[in-house]
Amino acid sequence: MAHPEQATTSGRPTHAHPNYILIWVFLAVLTAVELSVAFLPWPKTLIILILLGMAFWKAALVGLYYMHLRFEPNRLRILAIAPLPLFAVLVCAVITEWIW
Amino acid sequence: MATTATGTSSYTADHGHAHVDDRSFLRKYIFSTDHKIIGIQFLLMSLTFLLLGGTLAMVMRWQLGFPGKPLPGGTLLPETYTNNGVVLPEFYNAAVTMHGTFMVFFAIMPLLVGVFGNYLIPLKIGAPDMAFPRINMASFWTAVPAGLLMLAGFFVEGGSAAAGWTSYAPLSARSDLTGVHLGQIFWCLSLIILGLSSIMGSFNYITTVINLRAPGMNWFRLPLSIWALFVTACLVLLAIPVLSGAAILLLFDQTIGTHFFDPVAGGQPLLWQHLFWFFGHPEVYILILPGMGMASDIIANGARKPIFGYSSMVLAIIAIGFLGWGVWGHHMFQSGMNPTLGTTFMISTLLIAVPSAIKTFNWLGTIWQGNITFHVPMLHALAFVSMFVIGGLSGVFMAASPFDIYIHDTYFIVAHLHYVLFGGSLFAIFAAVTYWYPKMFGRMMNPFWGKVHFWLTLVFYNCTFFPMHQLGLHGHMRRIYDPTQYAFLREVQPVNVFISISAFCLFATQFIFAANFIVSWFKGEKAPMNPWLDNGLEWTVASPPPHGNFGATVPTVYRGPYEYSSPHSDQDYLPQNLPMPGAASAHPQPAGD
């Protein structure tokens, strides 16, 4: 997804649009794979890990390409992911209540 | 030099020219988008709730000091509240709950964040207003119905919420256990609405500090009050939604028959505690950080010295904001939670004492060998530091979970929380209100009555809350209606009496502050532009500042805000936006980080 700089009349650099349709295909394929995996006779933990992995992969695609994080300044990218560790802290700490 | 930014950005649209102001009264003072007016609106609202919260505390202290005796004026209250004037247990529980709720959510938090966040941020960073002025207005006008809804609880059947300000489930979910149905529902709804107000405010503040600083106002030239308010806003942004979620789940348990927290159908009471305190601990840092920041500004000013260790002060604020997310379990040591998890929380809690200690030593370093002016804000700020240290020290004891076994849910905890919230936050608020009052209203508060209020408050406050440490160690539990029902507490009842009388005197003393506030608004000495000889940008504009703050000229910043007693200045202060004489310093530093 290269983005060559092009100056416009306002001096704002632009880049060629990412291939949104290609991303859409990825998302559709991942969803279909998820649907298949969910009903396979594999160990439940493995299925959960694969499904979660695919869900986060899809979320990352949306975030990086549709929300343009791939092309934004680093400062904004850090701001965007800042809340995520908190989610991990709450969920992981509390899970220890029941599985430790 | 700097020219007006012309363009259609929302914040420059109407604020380029400060002298043209033909808005109607309604637009100027009621539905105002001006951050200064909104700050004052929050001030008036919060001070009202502070008075209400204090009144409820008087009801509590009457019952604790003189159990079974009729409350003065008690016969005027409905018979669901008092029986021949004697406070009923149900009303006592409501008073305990609503005292905490009003004080935390509708007094201290809006006083620090809603008032000073709004008032100070644009002025101190050199911006004409907040990034999103209309959302700012919406934030205030959302808080008002939240407050009214909380108040309405007193007037419905069953009375107001009565399950403690922490509203532990399943007690708070089961009206068959509390006798309160609508009141608890209102509590949840009110906080959900207030949450929206807080979130609107927080993302406004964060965006403003990041993107609207004046040229030259680099991150490490920001006043500590702004650093503190910025980190606080980040905490609000990320913690309040968790409370909103928890309150929604509780509301569903109360209304539509879910059982999130009720063990009857597989729900988990501990879930409420984890969710509430995951919010609740960042909340207490929300309640102290702005006070620390503003106290830093005031102490540097009073000592006529730069703040000692500015960088470590900033890092300490950030560290508190960061670490504050990992300590919530210390509120739950006795809940039956996994003890190993408890140990990890003990370690993280002990760690978080370190940045606060760093800040304390830096305040001491600031006043060391300073040319101290004991103006009223300085007195309050110094009290803030000393009282906060006492509260912090009791916190270190409580952080040790073995010790907490002994004093959890006793008056030792009540002493701690009041030392940090009153001794800390409220003294900081008194300092800040007195300090920025001239800028807000164009008049000085009366210094003599300010000093009378300060000294009487300091004495009565310590008489009220210090003995509570002793009571707690003796085993006096929290939220109890009649301590004399236990023989082992009867022997310390004189302490309760002493505390109650001190509390009544403390409450009465606050009317001096209230009178000073009101009378000075109309009759106070007219304030100059910079009465405290402070370096901040807000002191370079009129008192009160015009709509748009800095007019057509965007200020340019050349230095940090703590250049007191600088060798470069012939006075003992050096404003941030004053270019140095001589060409080399007359150009702003490159606007980088």
Add this chain to the structure above:
Amino acid sequence: MAHAAAMHEDVMLPPVQRAAGAGVYTEKLGMWIFLGSEVMFFTALIGTYVILRFAHPSSWKPPGQVLNIPVTAVNTFLLICSSVTMVKAFASAQDGLLQQLKLWLVATCVIGATFVGVQVYEYRHLIEKGFVPSEGLYGSTFYTMTGFHGFHVTLGVICMIFVTQKAFRGKYTQSDHRGVEVIGLYWHFVDLVWIILFTIVYLI
């Protein structure tokens, strides 16, 4: 940064007369920060679900037995499509193709509203079957998570209609289409949350 010869501040760049901030214009920064609070809100709800499921797994049924996966899978696909139409709308605005902007925005509104409609239809069907919020932890957590997501989508559709209306009135141009980008960020976020929710609510 806009160069000195520009007569007007470029509103789709960071503010000119200010110290260096996040590197983006203020409205976009504001929306990203607001989305941080939304992450925490769904953290509370999803965290609750995870905790309750660990504590009391017997309350849940295997995937597909209660909830209609095929219909919801199609609905998920629809929501993803609406993200495509949204980003195509934004790209059109960036390229100055204002007619296409309007069409893509209308498509987004329609698909978004359809998503909500299908969810409502699903809810009615489930309630008829007796699967209600008070029916155990499975029901409580299902309706809370998907319900609040649906609420956010509904708010998004309402705002999208406003933005579409503004587009039809010619209020967006190649040099100022901030509103399109900002509503787009919110819309993609709502899609992103659904991607997570669909997996953990329906497939696990």
